[in-house]
Structure formats: structure tokens, C-alpha cells
Amino acid sequence: MFRTAIAFMLTLLAAAPASAQFTAGTACREHNNGEVRCAVRLDNAAYISFNVLINATSVRGDARVQADTYVSTCGSPGRMIARTNIANSGTSLVASFTHSPNTVEFGAQLLAGACVEVFLLNCIEAGRPTPCKNAVQAFASRVEVHMR
Structure with missing residues (x-):
């Protein structure tokens, strides 16, 4: 059964087009001490390479923002x-990574x-x-995760 699941997953990955595919995205929210938090949940994301982008909308003038992923x-x-350091408007790549949970995380991530x-x-x-929260319109901004 486990081999069948792995074979099916590899078939899906092989069938994916070469361009980055949109995987998930959600709006940002205000967080502690004036920070803004952008979060997204990925299902079935083991051993896949991703790009994380922020589509930020400024409140007023230009600002520089630290983005911790x-x-x-x-x-x-x-x-x-x-x-990374980004502008408070437009689309910015903030991280690229390959998600590979360890054996302890793997079971939990299948569920959660x-x-x-x-x-x-x-x-x-x-x-x-x-x-x-004064430099970025939280609800108009969003995080997006794309498969590479």
C-alpha cells in the first residue's frame, strides 16, 4: 500500500508542468506589536520545492519591510x-525551499x-x-506559495 501511494505521488509530480504552479494563498492579518502575519497551510506537501511570495499593498508611501519566513x-x-528585506508594495519572493519533514514530523503533517x-x-x-500594520494593508496583502 505504501509503495502504491509513493508511486502515485511520483506520477503526479512527473505530470506537473515545468512552470511554477500556484499551490496556496491567504490574506495577511495584523499580529503582535504592529507586525503583520501571513500564513498558509499546505496539504500533502512532503518533498516538494516551493517559492513563497508576498503580494504587499502599501498604506501610504514607500517603506522597507523585513520578512521572516x-x-x-x-x-x-x-x-x-x-x-529578506522587501518593499511594502508589489510582489516579492521571500523564500525558496524544499519541504522535507523528518520522520517525526511526517506523520503529524499528514494529519495537520x-x-x-x-x-x-x-x-x-x-x-x-x-x-x-501602518505600512502594509494587511487584509489587502497576501502570501502565496507556488511549486517550483
């Missing part, structure tokens, strides 16, 4: 996979799924620190 079993603490979280923090607008 974490991967976890949903509901448990994650591990940071990338830290894998989660990708991007925290937008340390925003700078006109040379001054500003809460990211």
Missing part, C-alpha cells in the same frame, strides 16, 4: 528558513498539514521605524 507542522513552532508563515516586521518608512 517559517515552516512548521501546523499548530507547532516553526523553523526559520529565510529572512504543513504551515508556512511570513512575519512582516521592522518596517522603515521615510527613514523612521513604523509599525508594519
Whole structure:
């Protein structure tokens, strides 16, 4: 049975087109201390390569934003996979990774799924620190995860 499932998964991966496929996306939300949190759940995501993008919408002027990206079993603490600096408007690639849960995580992720979280923090607008909730329209911004 396990071999059949693996063979089926490999067949699906082989059938995927070469271009990046959209996998999942959700809107961002305000978080602690003026941060903005963007999170998405990935189902059946073992051993697949992904790109994580933020589509940010600015509130007013241009700002720079630190984007910290974490991967976890949903509901448990994650591990940071990338830290990037982006603009507060437009689409930015914030991380690329291959998701490969260890043997302990694998069973839990089959049930709970894998989660990708991007925290937008340390925003700078006109040379001054500003809460990211003031620099990025949280509900108009979104995280997207694409298969590579």
C-alpha cells in the first residue's frame, strides 16, 4: 500500500508542468506589536520545492519591510528558513525551499498539514521605524506559495 501511494505521488509530480504552479494563498492579518502575519497551510506537501511570495499593498508611501519566513507542522513552532528585506508594495519572493519533514514530523503533517508563515516586521518608512500594520494593508496583502 505504501509503495502504491509513493508511486502515485511520483506520477503526479512527473505530470506537473515545468512552470511554477500556484499551490496556496491567504490574506495577511495584523499580529503582535504592529507586525503583520501571513500564513498558509499546505496539504500533502512532503518533498516538494516551493517559492513563497508576498503580494504587499502599501498604506501610504514607500517603506522597507523585513520578512521572516517559517515552516512548521501546523499548530507547532516553526523553523526559520529565510529572512529578506522587501518593499511594502508589489510582489516579492521571500523564500525558496524544499519541504522535507523528518520522520517525526511526517506523520503529524499528514494529519495537520504543513504551515508556512511570513512575519512582516521592522518596517522603515521615510527613514523612521513604523509599525508594519501602518505600512502594509494587511487584509489587502497576501502570501502565496507556488511549486517550483
